[in-house]
Amino acid sequence: MSSSVPRFAPRPLNLWLYLGIPAVTAVILILLEWTDLDMDLAHMFYDPSAGNFIGRHSYFLENILHDRAKQAVIAFSVLAIIGFLSAFFVDRLKPLKRELGCLVLSLALATSFVTPMKAVTAVQCPWSLKEFGGKETYSELLSPRPATDKPGRCWPGGHAATGFTLFALFFVLRDRRPRLARRAFVLALGLGTVFSLGRMMQGAHFFSHNVWTAVFCWLICLGCYYFILYRPAAMTDRVALPAPARG
Numbered sequence: 001m002s003s004s005v006p007r008f009a010p011r012p013l014n015l016w017l018y019l020g021i022p023a024v025t026a027v028i029l030i031l032l033e034w035t036d037l038d039m040d041l042a043h044m045f046y047d048p049s050a051g052n053f054i055g056r057h058s059y060f061l062e063n064i065l066h067d068r069a070k071q072a073v074i075a076f077s078v079l080a081i082i083g084f085l086s087a088f089f090v091d092r093l094k095p096l097k098r099e100l101g102c103l104v105l106s107l108a109l110a111t112s113f114v115t116p117m118k119a120v121t122a123v124q125c126p127w128s129l130k131e132f133g134g135k136e137t138y139s140e141l142l143s144p145r146p147a148t149d150k151p152g153r154c155w156p157g158g159h160a161a162t163g164f165t166l167f168a169l170f171f172v173l174r175d176r177r178p179r180l181a182r183r184a185f186v187l188a189l190g191l192g193t194v195f196s197l198g199r200m201m202q203g204a205h206f207f208s209h210n211v212w213t214a215v216f217c218w219l220i221c222l223g224c225y226y227f228i229l230y231r232p233a234a235m236t237d238r239v240a241l242p243a244p245a246r247g
Contacts (some may be wrong), residue, residue, distance in 0.1 A: 011175050013230055018222055022215045029208050029215075033140045038206035042126045045201045051133045053126070055201030065198040066159055069191075073162045077107045098229060099172050106168030106224040110217040114158045124152030127203035141208070156213040157205045163192030164217035171225035192217070 032038070045053050055061045084100035087093040093100070122145050128134040137146040141155065166188035173181035196210035 011178065012232070013226070019219075022218055025211065025215055029211055030142070032208060033142060038208050039131065039138075041200065041207045042132065042203070045203065046126075046132050053132065053201060053203035055198065056127065056203055058202065061198045061202055065195065069195065070159065070162050073165070077104075077111075080104050080107060099176075102224050102228040103168050103172045105228070106171070106221045107165055109224065110165035110168065110220045111161050113216060113220065114156055114161050114213070117156055118153040118158070119151075121155045122151035122153070123155035123209070124148075125154035125204055126206055128152060128154075132203060154205055155209050156216060157196060157199060157210040158213075159199050160192050160196040160205070160210040160213040161217055163190075163195040164188055164214045165221075166191060167218050167221040168224070171221050171229070174225075175229070189214075 045055065047054050080100065080103050083093065084097070084104045087097035087100050121141070123141060124134075124136045124138065126132050128136040128150070129138050130136065131138065136148055136150070136152065139145055145151065166184065168188075169184035170181050170188060173184055192210070192214055196205070196207075196213075199205045199210070200207060
């Protein structure tokens with residue numbers, strides 16, 4: 001029996017593009033380790049006369065752009081979890097169970113990978129370095145860490161991941177709502193960039209730390225999408241998202 005539920009056509013996934021750009025970005029970031037770009041950008045936000053970064057004690061950067069923004073993304077993640085669990089019982093949400101599950105998993109993985117990697121890499125924050133009034137010695141990402149009693153916990157950028165994790169929305173929406181998916185991509189890229197800039201102004205991260213975070217979040221969200229949602233042969237059997245009401 002034919003279904004009256006609207007269908008949507010599968011969208012091809014160009015892995016050369018979706019994997020190629022992050023790969024090229026990673027190579028560029030590795031090459032940038034042999035330049036002074038990170039240091040030069042950090043010095044732009046450092047005030048030698050005050051002996052501190054210009055945003056180090058900024059109420060807006062710390063309380064609003066960092067704490068409140070993180071809480072907002074956490075609240076969104078909680079809503080995603082509630083939506084996923086509800087999809088097992090609410091008829092209207094049942095067709096979206098796979099998408100909601102992918103969203104929850106992407107959000108979880110794209111944020112939880114940060115803390116273990118910080119511990120393993122032990123990269124120092126700019127505000128801890130001698131060049132910026134601290135006591136620690138700078139070392140490139142791929143170099144051995146100088147001996148210290150306080151290993152760094154600053155690579156990759158945690159707060160940047162709070163914004164870039166929303167790449168998950170792009171992938172969840174790309175097959176059902178392409179136009180909305182593009183907006184979600186801009187939102188994730190924009191928030192991640194703003195959060196990154198805020199932390200750079202505070203001396204919490206170098207530029208490259210945050211770009212690496214964007215690469216990791218993108219690849220994690222792409223992987224979740226590819227293994228959970230990307231079913232070209234079966235996509236036409238899944239229902240489309242209900243169209244928004246028009247007044």
